[in-house]
Amino acid sequence: MNDTTRATARELISKTRARITPARVDILAALLGAQRPLSHLDIQELLAPGLDRVTVYRVLDWLTAENLAHKLSGDDRVWRFSAAKAPHHHAHFHCQQCGRFYCLEDVKTDLPVALPKSFIADSVEITVKGICADCKSA
Template sequence: MRRKEFEVFSEFIGSKGLRHTPQREEILDIFLSTEKHVSADELYKLVKKRYPGVGYVTVYRTMKLLSESGLCGEIDFGDGILRFEHKYGHEHHDHLICTKCGKFIEAMKPEIEKMQDKLAKRHGFTPTNHKLQIFGICRKCKL
């Protein structure tokens, strides 16, 4: 499993004239093995557990490569910490963020997407991507 993601990465590395290194493989491995939205710091700690030799900076640099290659997406909830989510084979989605417990839900409504395109067009704007974050209280926290 995860074969495809490694292939994508390998292709990306090749096409850019970059090099395959154990660190890059290790970081990708750990990133793919967690389903959470990890910050660079969290990821670094996870990587460190299994591959103690890997440095902080290399994690940052590698996550940038993964973003470029389309394997990960960067999410910014406005708390000053950049988080990463799996992107390969994942559909676009918006985020419902609970301001009480900090957890979030991924959700999507095709009608919203369509309307956004309409809104953009109305203003002569050619959209490439968007971010929709809905803040509020989740079911659990409301109880």
């Protein structure tokens, strides 16, 4: 979480015309700097303690509402968030052992899907489940 990242975060937040608070900058910077989607717990551990659980949840929700972050659901009942740098059209990998998520930038989710009549698609989520390299070698 270097200064450049924090500056980028601050700039992105300023575009929303909402308040630029330390919590928002810290959390968005954490997401921007991460190589993978982070859970609420990941973020709490990454950031200095002293930031309330609820605040983290609220900031994450706010970021999602402002389209600065994307919320995705794993099969462990935990939300993961990733910074919405570009339109978020790629798949994810979920390691069943360590629980970490990885972005599969190469696998696009904008594939054409044949839906039943009158169904409206909003977004497509693709999750590959398996074992990641770290866990395999361990």
